[in-house]
Amino acid sequence: MGVSHFKIPLFLLSLIIFCMFEHALAGTTKHYNFEIRHQNVTRLCHTKSIVTVNGQFPGPRIVAREGDRLLIKVTNHVQNNITIHWHGIRQLQSGWADGPSYVTQCPIQTGQTFVYNYTIVGQRGTLWWHAHISWLRSTLYGPLIILPKLNAQYPFAKPHKEVPIIFGEWWNADPEAIITQALQTGGGPNVSDAYTINGLPGPLYNCSHKDTFKLKVKPGKIYLLRLINAALNDELFFSIANHTLTVVETDAVYVKPFATNTILITPGQTTNVILKTNSHYPNATFLMTARPYATGLGTFDNTTVAAILEYKTPSNTHHSAASLKNLPLLKPILPALNDTSFATKFTNKLRSLASAQFPANVPQKVDKHFFFTVGLGTTPCPQNQTCQGPTNSTKFSASVNNVSFIQPTTALLQTHFFGQSNRVYTPDFPTKPLVPFNYTGTPPNNTMVSNGTKVVVLPFNTSVELVMQDTSILGAESHPLHLHGFNFFVVGQGFGNYDPNKDPANFNLDDPIERNTVGVPSGGWVAIRFLADNPGVWFMHCHLEVHTSWGLKMAWVVLDGKLPNQKLFPPPADLPMC
Ligand code: C2O
Numbered sequence: 001m002g003v004s005h006f007k008i009p010l011f012l013l014s015l016i017i018f019c020m021f022e023h024a025l026a027g028t029t030k031h032y033n034f035e036i037r038h039q040n041v042t043r044l045c046h047t048k049s050i051v052t053v054n055g056q057f058p059g060p061r062i063v064a065r066e067g068d069r070l071l072i073k074v075t076n077h078v079q080n081n082i083t084i085h086w087h088g089i090r091q092l093q094s095g096w097a098d099g100p101s102y103v104t105q106c107p108i109q110t111g112q113t114f115v116y117n118y119t120i121v122g123q124r125g126t127l128w129w130h131a132h133i134s135w136l137r138s139t140l141y142g143p144l145i146i147l148p149k150l151n152a153q154y155p156f157a158k159p160h161k162e163v164p165i166i167f168g169e170w171w172n173a174d175p176e177a178i179i180t181q182a183l184q185t186g187g188g189p190n191v192s193d194a195y196t197i198n199g200l201p202g203p204l205y206n207c208s209h210k211d212t213f214k215l216k217v218k219p220g221k222i223y224l225l226r227l228i229n230a231a232l233n234d235e236l237f238f239s240i241a242n243h244t245l246t247v248v249e250t251d252a253v254y255v256k257p258f259a260t261n262t263i264l265i266t267p268g269q270t271t272n273v274i275l276k277t278n279s280h281y282p283n284a285t286f287l288m289t290a291r292p293y294a295t296g297l298g299t300f301d302n303t304t305v306a307a308i309l310e311y312k313t314p315s316n317t318h319h320s321a322a323s324l325k326n327l328p329l330l331k332p333i334l335p336a337l338n339d340t341s342f343a344t345k346f347t348n349k350l351r352s353l354a355s356a357q358f359p360a361n362v363p364q365k366v367d368k369h370f371f372f373t374v375g376l377g378t379t380p381c382p383q384n385q386t387c388q389g390p391t392n393s394t395k396f397s398a399s400v401n402n403v404s405f406i407q408p409t410t411a412l413l414q415t416h417f418f419g420q421s422n423r424v425y426t427p428d429f430p431t432k433p434l435v436p437f438n439y440t441g442t443p444p445n446n447t448m449v450s451n452g453t454k455v456v457v458l459p460f461n462t463s464v465e466l467v468m469q470d471t472s473i474l475g476a477e478s479h480p481l482h483l484h485g486f487n488f489f490v491v492g493q494g495f496g497n498y499d500p501n502k503d504p505a506n507f508n509l510d511d512p513i514e515r516n517t518v519g520v521p522s523g524g525w526v527a528i529r530f531l532a533d534n535p536g537v538w539f540m541h542c543h544l545e546v547h548t549s550w551g552l553k554m555a556w557v558v559l560d561g562k563l564p565n566q567k568l569f570p571p572p573a574d575l576p577m578c
Contacts, residue, residue, distance in 0.1 A: 033075070035053070059141055066120055078110065081133055084132065095568055097116040098484055098485065101407075101411075106578035127270060129143075145162075159223055164226045188388075200213045215309050219281055224274060231267050237264055238290040243261075245274070247259075249270075262332075263346070267545070281311050288307045344521065350490075362512060373468075373471050377397050408424050425454065427557070428454055484516075488518070517543055533561075538555060
């Protein structure tokens with residue numbers, strides 16, 4: 001029977017067309033399996049068993065489109081408790097899938113399974129996922145790439161290729177043992193042994209030459225690099241020798257493009273850059289390197305990770321593989337490790353695209369003002385113990401408005417949803433410091449912090465302005481603050497103490513950068529605005545993991561609105577119990 005004799009009934013044809021149409025509009029459901037298991041990995045000549053997703057390091061790439069629904073089934077085969085966070089995903093009405101342990105969920109215990117179920121609404125760009133419990137994110141992380149809807153375009157030239165570049169931090173020892181010990185002694189944790197690019201430390205470390213990420217490019221093409229800082233404790237400068245980068249997106253929001261040789265990226269942030277390759281084969285190979293921007297008083301890993309940018313030559317040209325080896329290897333020049341002036345200039349260049357298609361919906365009026373100090377402090381050393389904090393009788397601690405957050409033993413969101421919060425948290429998180437002082441001046445005599453499990457409760461749709469002020473109690477330091485469940489607009493920043501009478505006059509309410517993680521300037525302040533239009537419990541913390549461990553974290557409880565689409569859905573049946 002010939003094909004021409006085969007007739008599709010009209011109703012079936014219209015069904016097929018309808019489904020294709022629906023598909024383009026509503027997005028599809030994508031399934032992923034995350035099996036948490038150990039895997040032996042060797043870096044810097046040290047072999048160790050690390051916790052991975054599906055045996056991969058870094059973890060698998062999630063690729064979806066705006067509008068897609070993701071069902072990610074996580075099965076825990078290791079002894080550690082596990083949760084996974086989808087960093088930067090709004091989680092509209094789906095706060096149960098957000099992932100911070102003891103905030104939105106109890107951990108997935110050994111042998112248990114939990115399906116993270118959420119839809120990507122109104123977002124496109126580079127985000128990432130990572131474990132959100134203790135320091136397990138040191139090996140449990142990967143890119144989460146949201147492509148524009150079918151038939152939608154980038155507001156920049158179509159790239160020839162898209163390449164995730166994910167920065168990480170590698171310890172030869174077990175990071176879990178390192179943070180456990182640090183919390184015990186009260187001292188700073190051992191710094192990492194290397195930084196990595198796509199899991200590889202690169203040629204500038206001992207015994208690491210073969211573990212180098214290589215980006216092979218063609219001349220005269222446009223590459224989109226999706227940069228992600230998954231390091232635990234370090235902001236990073238990144239640069240490629242003899243190449244200019246054009247920043248086009250940060251934290252999955254398009255920005256007004258600008259060219260730069262170096263970018264600054266804090267833990268938690270993502271940055272998409274366009275790399276236009278040379279029009280002709282260059283007579284060189286290029287290093288791309290990253291090393292820290294560090295402002296605190298503590299020690300840090302001051303090493304440099306490198307990857308290689310190589311122009312791949314067709315075999316019939318004079319640049320044979322052999323001659324490629326003899327090309328000079330050029331190295332970029334990165335800013336000094338404490339170059340705050342570069343950091344300020346760079347962040348001042350970041351502006352929302354704020355186009356008709358991608359507007360910046362900056363809240364123009366404010367319902368509630370908050371002023372939070374962020375920084376380090378101390379807690380007393382237990383009796384009969386010698387500690388390794390700033391003194392022998394103190395431990396390092398960190399706080400927001402002098403409250404060092406105590407992690408509850410059950411999840412805040414569950415207790416909130418079931419109206420059982422009274423013994424778990426209190427709604428009295430201070431809206432401003434209880435005892436004002438000269439935040440960036442001579443440190444006060446008493447550096448002790450208080451503690452508690454305190455939250456701010458917000459009615460649905462509250463328009464919030466939050467000023468975060470760095471303190472110099474134990475030395476001024478830049479803190480990358482991350483807010484779950486929302487993007488916010490960075491309307492202002494400055495050095496010294498925030499002045500509520502003068503500074504708001506300079507706020508940018510037209511095209512401020514919209515993001516989910518912002519660096520509070522070292523010895524300065526940053527002002528952000530967001531609309532609390534997402535019911536749930538939303539964690540906010542410093543994305544320097546050691547500071548989170550020390551208590552630099554708090555949570556916002558956003559109440560349900562009146563309409564059905566303003567309410568948090570009930571918990572999924574497989575939500576883990578504590
Ligand atoms: Cu990427 Cu709460 O973190």
